[in-house]
Amino acid sequence: MVSRGGDADAGHERGRARVVVRPATDADWDEIYAIFTQVVDEGRTYAYPEGLSSCDARALWMEPDPGRTVVAVAGGRVGGTAKMGPNRPGRGSHVATASFMVHPAQRRLGIATELASHVIEWSRASGYRAIQFNAVVETNTGAVELWTKLGFAILATVPEAFDDAVNGYVGLHVMYRSLR
């Protein structure tokens, strides 16, 4: 077997071989909630309330139509999840947005890349004109690098808009990718 190059590519190859992205079902929720809780409690990436009940977290994460929520299954377990849909209703509903979470124990396996690629394909197929991320924590360099690699640009950084558990106040990037 021939090496395909750097670590990122290798991870992506591993991810492609092992990761299946599919719509989330009721049966997935307990695994999703475990990821949601761990990621929010880390305090590094999401401005969600901490300590949300399973019910409240579910209302927040399981996106109703026309949005959707998916899981990335790796090795028979839910390794990550993403939700996607219109960034705004009404006259802003032609721009999509999405949120992603990967299980802390299953990072660097290409799960985020698979989820992100899925979101871009779904958004384009659903007729959205662009994808906007409203709040990417600037110190979450893995995410920033992944989105940049996938064609997203940083439009602005809102200064000190996130209270990071480690670094205190850090910026939140607004990131954007046209689909046209």
Place this chain on the structure above:
Amino acid sequence: MVSRGGDADAGHERGRARVVVRPATDADWDEIYAIFTQVVDEGRTYAYPEGLSSCDARALWMEPDPGRTVVAVAGGRVGGTAKMGPNRPGRGSHVATASFMVHPAQRRLGIATELASHVIEWSRASGYRAIQFNAVVETNTGAVELWTKLGFAILATVPEAFDDAVNGYVGLHVMYRSLR
């Protein structure tokens, strides 16, 4: 009486004399909903769903604690309304946001200026570190000029993110003002 200068100042002076900003009550809702419906139906400024029922609009506009909703009363009638509160929950809750609507028949009376000044004062008094507007329609030049005058900067313009009823796809400004 001595003229105080340009139209904007004159409007502001008139506004200050006539406009009272106070918390919204249940009794105000019908007047607020009339403004909400007209402003959303114009299709020039807000990406809210059109045709919202009174109940759904109320859930959207009447901000629960720790946010609040106020009305600007002019000549015994509700001439405008604003809601304000944290832009994000959890680790983003130190940045405020706000939304404003002025009755189409009562524009250019200084109502927006009074509401905006109220929001800045309330946000500072409540301990927020900054105010962020997520989606100011770039063709809404009255609003953009007012926020700029009150110290807000345009951090970015998300291209074609709003489907304006007159001009089609136009940009949405992310605007920001530090309170420190």
